[in-house]
Amino acid sequence: MKTLSMQHIFKKYDNADNYTVTDFNLEIKEKEFIVFVGPSGCGKSTTLRMVAGLEDITEGTLKIGDKIVNDVAPKDRDIAMVFQNYALYPHMTVFDNMAFGLKLRKYSTEDINKRVTEAAEILGLTEYLERKPAALSGGQRQRVALGRAIVRDAQVFLMDEPLSNLDAKLRVSMRAEIAKLHQRLETTTIYVTHDQTEAMTMADRIVIMKDGLIQQIGTPKEVYDLP
Numbered sequence: 188m189k190t191l192s193m194q195h196i197f198k199k200y201d202n203a204d205n206y207t208v209t210d211f212n213l214e215i216k217e218k219e220f221i222v223f224v225g226p227s228g229c230g231k232s233t234t235l236r237m238v239a240g241l242e243d244i245t246e247g248t249l250k251i252g253d254k255i256v257n258d259v260a261p262k263d264r265d266i267a268m269v270f271q272n273y274a275l276y277p278h279m280t281v282f283d284n285m286a287f288g289l290k291l292r293k294y295s296t297e298d299i300n301k302r303v304t305e306a307a308e309i310l311g312l313t314e315y316l317e318r319k320p321a322a323l324s325g326g327q328r329q330r331v332a333l334g335r336a337i338v339r340d341a342q343v344f345l346m347d348e349p350l351s352n353l354d355a356k357l358r359v360s361m362r363a364e365i366a367k368l369h370q371r372l373e374t375t376t377i378y379v380t381h382d383q384t385e386a387m388t389m390a391d392r393i394v395i396m397k398d399g400l401i402q403q404i405g406t407p408k409e410v411y412d413l414p
């Protein structure tokens with residue numbers, strides 16, 4: 188668990204005329220589950236990708252814990268990210284998909300086996316470790332993507348519309364699984380969605396974005412004026 192601090196963050200893509208993100212300010216507490224909502228194109232993914240280090244920050248300061256990480260490589264940021272399209276390697280087994288990031292970071296074989304086995308147990312994937320992604324259901328694939336994120340014990344979790352490719356019923360059950368996982372791991376989390384129900388049911392605080400600006404920040408109660 189770590190705090191995450193975004194101070195006066197701006198983003199302008201090289202080929203764009205205007206800023207995509209303008210003066211984004213947010214202090215995220217340890218263990219907090221933050222949800223970014225807003226219409227397509229408002230800058231949610233861009234902001235998340237800057238936190239992950241997959242996009243340069245044009246201006247501003249990003250801190251994880253008390254360390255400024257603007258120039259730190261993605262793999263050294265203590266962050267795990269889950270994408271909408273799973274981004275699983277199709278030619279690798281479930282085990283190897285989950286182990287990939289650990290191998291990249293030179294974890295020992297013994298440690299890799301232990302971590303992947305544990306994550307598979309938590310996510311109900313034990314029986315599927317030798318399968319390839321094509322032989323899994325959408326929900327199972329999304330669990331593998333989550334597994335790949337949790338094996339490293341990263342302190343910060345970023346999720347970009349992780350459930351939007353799933354059918355409505357599965358979305359509801361995966362929502363509960365992610366909430367449970369968050370309670371167990373207590374990771375600081377940013378979750379991007381355009382689904383208000385997801386935001387309302389999962390968030391500690393919601394950040395509503397529009398045209399690259401923060402419109403509102405508050406608890407689900409405050410933001411949606413619930414009783």
Ligand code: ADP
Binds near residue numbers: 228233
């Ligand atoms: P959201 O996640 O809220 O749908 P994005 O962050 O994906 O929004 O996109 C915000 C804006 O930035 C959009 O207008 C999009 O076209 C633009 N954009 C996204 N990625 C790039 C890129 N690599 N180069 C130029 N413009 C981009």
Ligand code: ADP
Binds near residue numbers: 276289
């Ligand atoms: P992590 O940093 O969580 O350990 P990985 O090491 O699994 O993640 O992935 C490293 C990078 O490779 C990420 O940016 C991810 O988006 C990308 N990636 C993962 N799977 C694929 C794929 N099937 N095709 C292309 N790129 C991928």
